Amino acid sequence: MCTYLTVHAPIEASAKGPGGQWFAASDAVVYFDHPVHATADHTLNIDLPNPRSASGERIAIEMTAASARELMKAIADVLETVPAELTA
Amino acid sequence: MSESMTSSFIMFTGANGDQVQGYFVEPDGSAPRGSVIVIHHMPGFDRGSKEIARRFATMGYNVLCPNLYWREAPDAAPDDAAAVARANGGAPDERLIGDAAGAAAYLRAQDNSNGKVGVIGYCSGGRQSVLVGCTVDVDAVVDCYGAFVTGTPSERFPLKVTNLVEHLPALRAPLLGLFGDDDQYPSPEQVAELEEILVREGKTHTLVSYANTGHAFFTTDRSAYRFESANDGWARISDFYATYLGA
Numbered sequence: 001m002c003t004y005l006t007v008h009a010p011i012e013a014s015a016k017g018p019g020g021q022w023f024a025a026s027d028a029v030v031y032f033d034h035p036v037h038a039t040a041d042h043t044l045n046i047d048l049p050n051p052r053s054a055s056g057e058r059i060a061i062e063m064t065a066a067s068a069r070e071l072m073k074a075i076a077d078v079l080e081t082v083p084a085e086l087t088a
Numbered sequence: 089m090s091e092s093m094t095s096s097f098i099m100f101t102g103a104n105g106d107q108v109q110g111y112f113v114e115p116d117g118s119a120p121r122g123s124v125i126v127i128h129h130m131p132g133f134d135r136g137s138k139e140i141a142r143r144f145a146t147m148g149y150n151v152l153c154p155n156l157y158w159r160e161a162p163d164a165a166p167d168d169a170a171a172v173a174r175a176n177g178g179a180p181d182e183r184l185i186g187d188a189a190g191a192a193a194y195l196r197a198q199d200n201s202n203g204k205v206g207v208i209g210y211c212s213g214g215r216q217s218v219l220v221g222c223t224v225d226v227d228a229v230v231d232c233y234g235a236f237v238t239g240t241p242s243e244r245f246p247l248k249v250t251n252l253v254e255h256l257p258a259l260r261a262p263l264l265g266l267f268g269d270d271d272q273y274p275s276p277e278q279v280a281e282l283e284e285i286l287v288r289e290g291k292t293h294t295l296v297s298y299a300n301t302g303h304a305f306f307t308t309d310r311s312a313y314r315f316e317s318a319n320d321g322w323a324r325i326s327d328f329y330a331t332y333l334g335a
Contacts (some may be wrong), residue, residue: 004130004212004241004249005275006174029175034131034211034304036167041304041312047171056161076334 003042006031015048015059023050025059035062044068090115093145097136100194102154103186108285109155110191111138112146112235113145120202123195123278125188125226126153127209127216130178132170132212133157140210149206149333150198152191156184162313181219181250182328188220204260204333209234209251210326214265215252221273222255228332230325231265235273238281256285262292264328268301268314 009028016022025048035043044067049060063071079087098246102108105199111133115121124144130135133155140153146209157166160198163171166316192205208229209217223231233239237252263286267279274282279297286293298317300304306321 004178004236006177008175027175029171031174034129034310036131036134039311047175048132049172054161054163056164057173058171060167060171067321073213 003031003033005033011048013048015050017050017053017057017059023052023057025049025064032065036060038062040064052074089146090117090146092116093142095142097143098194100151100152100190100191103183106159108187108190108255109133110143110154110156110194111151111153112194113141113151114198114200115148115150116198119149120200121148121150122202122204122206122227122329123150123152123192123198124204124324124329124333125191125195125207125220126151127184127188127207127213127220128153128156129209129211129213130170130174132166132173134166136309140208140306143322144208144329147329148237149329150195150201152195154187154191156187157268173229178249181216184216184224185219188216188226189224191225192226202334204228206230206329206333208232209327210306212233215249218252218259218263219255221261222258228259229259229263230328232265232273232306232321233267233271235278237274238277238285238314239278241275250312253285256282256291257289259286259289259291262328262332263294263323265293265295266324267295267297268303268317269297269299270302271305294328296321 003029007030015025029047043062046061050057099107100114101163141153154181158171161169172316204227208230210232214231301314301317304312305317
């Protein structure tokens with residue numbers, strides 16, 4: 001199905017986009033829906049749009065739900081492991 | 089049956105008088121023919137949608153697939169434009185209705201048009217196809233597994249999609265609905281609710297739900313593809329449009 005479910009996360013980040021150019025990203029768009037390239041019928045998708053692009057330039061990731069949970073765990077593990085003063 | 093056709097990107101006048109891109113496919117020849125509006129799914133104006141448009145042209149119809157995300161990112165790749173549209177909240181229903189009305193007008197303005205226009209959509213486009221059937225002057229409506237024609241969307245859906253129950257009494261054309269028994273969006277219960285409403289309102293309709301079939305069974309490049317169901321579905325669509333679009 002097309003889930004219509006879309007969640008935005010405000011972020012302060014940089015991303016390396018098409019053409020190898022870095023850009024400042026301020027919004028992560030997270031949704032679970034049909035992928036464009038991944039083989040699963042539905043995937044957890046994350047877009048980091050380039051807010052200065054008129055042609056929809058973005059970083060795009062499509063992954064299975066299990067992969068998304070693994071990624072969440074890896075991010076949590078890293079953030080919990082480094083000294084707290086670095087992540088405050 | 090026509091294997092010779094011309095396809096091109098055209099601009100037509102959509103909602104609010106906006107110029108909107110569309111993929112127009114026209115079988116060769118001057119013989120009068122019906123027309124079909126193909127509504128792409130939420131992932132966008134993609135290759136699969138254009139392949140479907142060409143298939144209808146082989147069946148003898150002029151076809152227009154509006155790029156519903158043209159305004160968001162006119163120069164973007166289809167998947168990038170879909171991402172922009174999604175981040176902005178999706179294509180609003182009112183805009184979709186205006187774009188579909190413009191597409192119908194474009195098709196009827198063709199010299200070889202017989203004046204009949206059908207609409208078809210898949211997934212989110214299935215819901216939109218029914219919405220068009222309730223609001224735009226079209227002659228035949230096909231809904232392929234559109235969720236939220238009936239049923240209640242979760243309040244957690246930020247895109248705020250609504251069901252079409254209040255619109256259904258205004259359905260002005262015959263409806264063919266094709267679904268999978270294993271789909272939950274729409275679920276068999278929601279398909280049954282649609283059937284009940286259509287019967288109550290006296291609307292001409294045929295709803296078919298295939299066994300051992302889930303969502304998106306027409307999608308040839310996905311594991312959801314079920315060729316037995318898809319082949320039967322295409323045959324039913326062919327007969328349905330032949331009856332109501334007169335090609």
